Amino acid sequence: MKNPKPPELARHRRERLWMMLQLLPVFSVLTILFGGALVLAVLQSLGFAPWFGVNTFPDFSYFGALWGSYSFWQSLALTLYYALMATFISLVMGVLLALAMVRMFPGKSLYKYLYKLPLMIPYTVGIALAVIMLGNGGMLSRLAAFAGLISDPSEFPQILKTHYGWGIIAVYVWKQAPFVTLTIYAVLLGVGRETEEAATILGASRWQTFFQVTLPQILPGIVSSTLIIFAFNIGAFEAPFILGGGYPDTLPVVAWRYFNDADYTLQLQGMATVVSIALIASGILFTYLALYRRYERRIGRN
Amino acid sequence: MKKLFIGLSLSVSLVAGGAMAEDPEATAFRDGFIAGNVDWQAVQERAKKEGTVNLYYWGGSDPINIWMDRTVAPALAEEGVTLNPVRITGTKDAVDLVLAEMAAGKGPGEGSVDAIWLNGENFATLKRQNALFGAFAPKLPNSKYIEWNAEDPRSQMNLRDFGVETGGAEVPWSGEQYVCAVNTDRVAAADVPHTFAELKAYLDKTPGKFTYVKPPHYIGNTFVQATIYAHNPDGTGASAFQESIDVIGAEELARLITPGLEYLKALEPGLLDANGGSPRYPEDPSALDGMFLNGEVDFNCKFGMFAVATGLAQGTYPEAAEQFVFPEGNMIKNKNYLAIPANAPNPAAALIMTNYMSSVESQTSKLQGTGMPPGIDPWKLSEAEAASLAAASPGLVGLTQADLDANAAPDTNATLVDVIEATWLEYIERDSTDPIDVIVKRAVENLSK
Numbered sequence: 041m042k043n044p045k046p047p048e049l050a051r052h053r054r055e056r057l058w059m060m061l062q063l064l065p066v067f068s069v070l071t072i073l074f075g076g077a078l079v080l081a082v083l084q085s086l087g088f089a090p091w092f093g094v095n096t097f098p099d100f101s102y103f104g105a106l107w108g109s110y111s112f113w114q115s116l117a118l119t120l121y122y123a124l125m126a127t128f129i130s131l132v133m134g135v136l137l138a139l140a141m142v143r144m145f146p147g148k149s150l151y152k153y154l155y156k157l158p159l160m161i162p163y164t165v166g167i168a169l170a171v172i173m174l175g176n177g178g179m180l181s182r183l184a185a186f187a188g189l190i191s192d193p194s195e196f197p198q199i200l201k202t203h204y205g206w207g208i209i210a211v212y213v214w215k216q217a218p219f220v221t222l223t224i225y226a227v228l229l230g231v232g233r234e235t236e237e238a239a240t241i242l243g244a245s246r247w248q249t250f251f252q253v254t255l256p257q258i259l260p261g262i263v264s265s266t267l268i269i270f271a272f273n274i275g276a277f278e279a280p281f282i283l284g285g286g287y288p289d290t291l292p293v294v295a296w297r298y299f300n301d302a303d304y305t306l307q308l309q310g311m312a313t314v315v316s317i318a319l320i321a322s323g324i325l326f327t328y329l330a331l332y333r334r335y336e337r338r339i340g341r342n
Numbered sequence: 343m344k345k346l347f348i349g350l351s352l353s354v355s356l357v358a359g360g361a362m363a364e365d366p367e368a369t370a371f372r373d374g375f376i377a378g379n380v381d382w383q384a385v386q387e388r389a390k391k392e393g394t395v396n397l398y399y400w401g402g403s404d405p406i407n408i409w410m411d412r413t414v415a416p417a418l419a420e421e422g423v424t425l426n427p428v429r430i431t432g433t434k435d436a437v438d439l440v441l442a443e444m445a446a447g448k449g450p451g452e453g454s455v456d457a458i459w460l461n462g463e464n465f466a467t468l469k470r471q472n473a474l475f476g477a478f479a480p481k482l483p484n485s486k487y488i489e490w491n492a493e494d495p496r497s498q499m500n501l502r503d504f505g506v507e508t509g510g511a512e513v514p515w516s517g518e519q520y521v522c523a524v525n526t527d528r529v530a531a532a533d534v535p536h537t538f539a540e541l542k543a544y545l546d547k548t549p550g551k552f553t554y555v556k557p558p559h560y561i562g563n564t565f566v567q568a569t570i571y572a573h574n575p576d577g578t579g580a581s582a583f584q585e586s587i588d589v590i591g592a593e594e595l596a597r598l599i600t601p602g603l604e605y606l607k608a609l610e611p612g613l614l615d616a617n618g619g620s621p622r623y624p625e626d627p628s629a630l631d632g633m634f635l636n637g638e639v640d641f642n643c644k645f646g647m648f649a650v651a652t653g654l655a656q657g658t659y660p661e662a663a664e665q666f667v668f669p670e671g672n673m674i675k676n677k678n679y680l681a682i683p684a685n686a687p688n689p690a691a692a693l694i695m696t697n698y699m700s701s702v703e704s705q706t707s708k709l710q711g712t713g714m715p716p717g718i719d720p721w722k723l724s725e726a727e728a729a730s731l732a733a734a735s736p737g738l739v740g741l742t743q744a745d746l747d748a749n750a751a752p753d754t755n756a757t758l759v760d761v762i763e764a765t766w767l768e769y770i771e772r773d774s775t776d777p778i779d780v781i782v783k784r785a786v787e788n789l790s791k
Contacts, residue, residue, distance in 0.1 A: 091445035181636075192637055193636050194637045198615065203619070203620075285620070286556070286620065286622055300432065301764075306788070
């Protein structure tokens with residue numbers, strides 16, 4: 041005997057189906073394009089590339105050769121140094137800027153648009169600006185030579201193309217500090233200023249207010265924005281390639297050099313480098329998130 | 343839905359089976375043209391139908407890009423062909439694209455690259471992978487301007503590309519020589535080095551004022567080759583490097599290149615920024631041009647017979663720049679070419695384009711606009727044509743054509759270039775402590791995999 045379906049159940053099913061449909065486009069892009077590429081990369085790094093006439097799957101020698109070389113660890117250290125340094129400076133500048141933005145000051149409405157400008161300009165333009173302004177033979181060096189501070193533009197202190205990476209970090213910070221600001225400013229607007237005012241009235245100092253009231257409130261914004269920019273920085277190619285100091289290069293540049301080598305079998309080594317970057321980046325990001333989740337649970341947020 | 347699945351499984355099985363899809367008409371056209379059964383008029387008609395030619399070339403030079411857009415594009419438009427200039431940062435990108443498409447089963451008529459500007463390793467790779475259109479060059483009407491007669495020693499430049507036989511699968515487009523420029527405002531005439539020993543002596547005195555483009559860029563590879571020629575332990579210079587690696591063998595090659603690489607290692611402390619830790623090698627010639635203009639270095643070595651004249655005209659070279667003979671007897675000379683890949687989607691349009699590029703008219707305007715020396719051979723031209731070509735030359739600054747000819751040396755065999763490049767990267771850049779013969783042996787093994 042068939043029971044007529046209750047109308048709520050039918051509606052519920054329709055809604056479920058609609059939800060699935062909404063999820064489908066992004067889900068398929070993620071699994072097919074991204075997941076497929078990842079699977080292919082892992083396969084290749086393990087020696088599967090019949091189109092170059094190479095098929096020694098599974099073969100861990102590419103990872104072995106890579107991780108066994110001293111230059112890989114040099115490159116990793118350099119990659120992490122640029123990524124962490126830029127993320128940290130962007131974070132400090134972004135938080136300071138966001139805190140200033142919630143207060144009132146003359147010209148605020150103009151400034152609110154101005155600080156977002158780098159967000160709309162591509163990284164490559166930022167890199168070009170760095171070359172034009174900061175390079176030996178750039179605007180600053182020529183102005184310095186013109187003013188008689190140095191006798192010749194080539195004597196200008198080397199800012200770009202060194203392993204200190206000031207040029208790379210400058211471009212990242214220029215682009216990412218506004219992003220951090222935007223995120224944290226949005227969080228601050230949502231929270232409102234009542235709790236801060238309450239803390240001040242109850243006699244908290246400015247430092248106490250920041251560390252015990254404001255910081256826990258903006259922490260979700262800090263974590264999400266630093267997560268995104270760090271993930272970008274560790275995998276970015278253009279800035280370290282153009283503004284970096286040459287060998288040893290950052291890992292993405294190392295991978296590119298392998299791909300660009302006349303020796304086609306080195307492309308597998310390049311894939312092993314790419315997979316290593318992905319492993320290291322995801323390891324760091326997962327640890328970071330796990331620590332943050334633990335902290336949230338400890339303070340009773342879910 | 344069912345149809346979609348059939349289509350999907352079909353394409354999967356195609357890829358998995360490695361079946362090569364091809365356009366039978368394109369194959370027939372190619373075979374007919376190579377066999378000489380298709381006359382030029384039929385090529386022109388087919389080219390009009392194809393409509394476009396995708397030319398992949400290194401896009402790092404503004405004068406060349408401008409010349410392509412302002413001169414080549416209108417000239418080809420008269421033939422009913424639209425030039426699609428694809429400007430790439432490295433020629434290898436185009437070679438990779440062709441090979442990747444062929445590996446994905448895109449055969450004759452199905453690819454996306456119609457022609458590539460290349461020479462050396464890139465041509466050798468395409469040839470080794472059987473990815474070339476075929477012996478089209480001698481069949482072009484304008485190939486009459488090129489010396490194909492093997493009995494004339496001057497034809498070697500057209501018949502062999504880095505020691506690899508061209509087999510007519512590429513047509514000469516330009517001929518260059520590796521020439522160095524010096525900023526005479528900064529270096530006294532007596533100090534200008536003409537040998538590697540003099541360069542070392544100069545840099546011991548004034549460290550940091552020299553660098554060369556980093557291998558694997560071919561400009562850097564060429565500097566390394568010239569060094570190796572000059573330090574050849576047998577004193578036979580370039581002639582020892584004309585056979586393939588299979589003939590010479592890793593051990594012998596290691597013996598021949600060791601003194602040159604040791605010189606380059608000894609040169610490192612005198613290079614740009616070497617006192618700040620590691621020497622700085624520019625990634626490409628435009629970066630080196632910038633350093634030369636800014637006075638960071640006093641010398642600029644690259645393929646560029648007319649580089650100083652054009653650089654002065656465009657303001658990209660310092661005003662006191664002059665060319666000089668360096669290194670004596672080892673100024674490498676070669677040609678660069680236009681090749682058509684096997685899977686060119688518009689083969690007839692590619693033939694029209696390569697034929698136009700070999701014309702006296704286009705070679706003259708190229709020389710005038712970009713300073714690229716001609717790829718066609720002057721002795722094959724009429725007197726009036728040769729005179730118009732000579733008149734278009736921007737001119738040499740500081741040395742004569744006789745100097746260039748007297749010090750010319752041939753290029754290194756393409757199979758050796760890969761090994762030497764890998765050895766440089768390992769021994770010089772990565773500061774490997776392994777002896778050179780071990781590095782060379784490893785490189786040879788890797789490359790033959």
